[in-house]
Amino acid sequence: MDKVIEMKEITKVFPGTTANDNVDFTLLKSETHVLLGENGAGKTTLMNVLYGLYQPEKGQIFVRGKEVKITNPNDAIKLGIGMVHQHFMLVHNFTVAENIVLGMEPKKGVKLDINKAIKDVEELAKKYGFNIDPNAVIEDIGVGQQQKVEILKALYRGAEILILDEPTAVLTPQEIEELGIIIENLKAEGKSVILITHKLKEVMSMSDRVTIIRRGKVTGIVNTKDTSIDELAELMVGRKVNLIVEKKESKLRGEVLKIENLHANDNRDLPAINGINLSINGGEILGIAGVDGNGQTEFLEVLTGLRKPQNGKISLNGKDIFGKTPREIVDSGVGHIPEDRHKRGLILKYSLFENSILGMQHKAPFSKNTVIDYKKVREFAQKIIKEFDVRTPNDEVHASALSGGNQQKLIVAREISKNPDLLIAAQPTRGVDVGAIEFIHKRLVAERDAGKAVLLVSFELDEVLALSDRIAVMYDGKIVGILDRKDADEQKLGILMAGGSLDEKEVSKVE
Structure with missing residues (x-):
């Protein structure tokens, strides 16, 4: 040829x-x-x-x-x-x-x-x-x-x-x-x-x-x-990679997040979230499956304070966080791996050590009386860069200089290091290589095993099926079904994702 x-x-x-x-x-x-x-x-x-x-x-x-x-x-x-x-x-x-x-x-x-x-x-x-x-x-x-x-x-x-x-x-x-x-x-x-x-x-x-x-x-x-x-x-x-996610039976530790009758509009002021009811327990990964454009983005923006909801209730560990600001929500115990790492996860012109404390820059040990302690920031950045294997010459390079996967690992490292009660992981392995996928999956499972609640939103059905303990399917701004992982497969999820319905015995909960 x-x-x-x-x-x-x-x-x-x-x-x-x-x-x-x-x-x-x-x-x-x-x-x-x-x-x-x-x-x-x-x-x-x-x-x-x-x-x-x-x-x-x-x-x-x-x-x-x-x-x-x-x-x-x-x-x-x-x-x-x-x-x-x-x-x-x-x-x-x-x-x-x-x-x-x-x-x-x-x-x-x-x-x-x-x-x-x-x-x-x-x-x-x-x-x-x-x-x-x-x-x-x-x-x-x-x-x-x-x-x-x-x-x-x-x-x-x-x-x-x-x-x-x-x-x-x-x-x-x-x-x-x-x-x-x-x-x-x-x-x-x-x-x-x-x-x-x-x-x-x-x-x-x-x-x-x-x-x-x-x-x-x-x-x-x-x-x-x-x-x-x-x-x-x-x-x-350069080594054998375990492509199968290994996880123990989940041990539930009580309700962490509760959402009741949540409604919100999109950027055109049209309904995007239409009455969502959902709860997540500590010690489990709840996966959200669905075709892009069915309200997932708006749903996550409401949960993280980036979009104002119309009505409903959201509570974290029994505390009302409905309509709170992003900082208030982060400070209440929410970590957020955003679906768009450039728009929401990093400031590309900032160094890695500056990006490593985003969302924590106003708190000890990184800040006192609005003055940032750069020695503490650098120590923290170097620690998580090493722990999460972020490939970089040093912590001074701009985030824009990293490959997409290493940018993602830096965000995952930062959000997990906040020790959140609820970790929201949106497209956590988008554009990431197989070695980094294995690493990120292990860290999400480790959070779940440590008793944290993990909300996973991914368009990769393989990822949702591999990580989740329960799977909720979103269609047209609603949760149309929630399946236990043992009852879920691509065919059943595909039917719900397309707006179809399953036998009631196959779905543990339908909104």
Whole structure:
């Protein structure tokens, strides 16, 4: 088969770390090739070199057999290389069509020919089987649709080689299936796809070959049909990984959180939470399953003080926290691993030691009379960075310099270190590699075994099933059923997630 990309001995160095150390990578025509590795292994860095965002210290790049110098993304685009980044780069108040043609707009005189733009986008979407409205405004569509816009944007610019960085990190199971179909359609057109991902099931279902990178070096190149999830996990982290969550029988320790008839509106002031009744005990993990957009985000925002509820009751250890501020809720004993780590979990321009005490900066031992004791802060930061294996040169680097998984581990470390009575974990392993997933899962189970109440909200059904003692399903802003874990499976949860119903004997509680 033809080599469309060949990267030889690529080396990229940042202060304090060698991100790529003599890396070789080859992409063939009409194949899907996965770059697999731990967070911070150097996968995205390698692709940023290919896309012209970084310049390597040494190495060669060949496109279709010809050596090239890619000094910026425009060079890459001219060579037929497109990249969809993990965090989308769209103008939120522009339409789908306006975003796709941005920078290459069809003109009528000196003005944008919006009718032609819409027609071009419709034809392109139809060609690749994308169901998307070119007139929709980006801020009004879900992340799955936004990802399609990014892919269409690359294809509009003539991409024959498409790099997808963590493409399933923010997608529902249904959207992941759609993405798999899209990738097959692209390959059928003769295009080649590079996937950066941590999700081993998707590696097995979507790829033809896999290159594994660990700490900047290639540790293996395998044909997908000749490998297994266990082998890939071991190549990825350098040791055997236990992919099964081990936990003892739960020992309940009394009610921690009680929610009664909770109602709240969304950003458009329309009902988003429609009468939720729920309780969580110490010593258990209660999982919330559901398709994205059924009120989970608004529900968590109410529980953490980020959204004002309309009415209802919320009590923590018998104390009323309904409508309290985020600080009051944190101080009452709630830890929060947010679903959007950049928006809610970190201040990216702050150092790791500053981020390590967010939510605790006003309390002893970190502060006295509004003066922060930076010695105590640094000691604390270094302790949790070591305990939670946050990969960083030091605690002074900005949070923005960490890989997504290491950012997530820092947030998990901080929230667990608050010793909360209730730990709210929203998408706790989104965009995180298999080694870090194993670690985070163990820490959540340890919190549960220590008698804490854990509320887990995840779009990963495997994760909900693996961790939960009970599973509540949200649909249209309501809890439509609660199942004991021993009675739950993907089929039953899928029926409830789609708005269907089960036999009353199969559901321990229906609202």
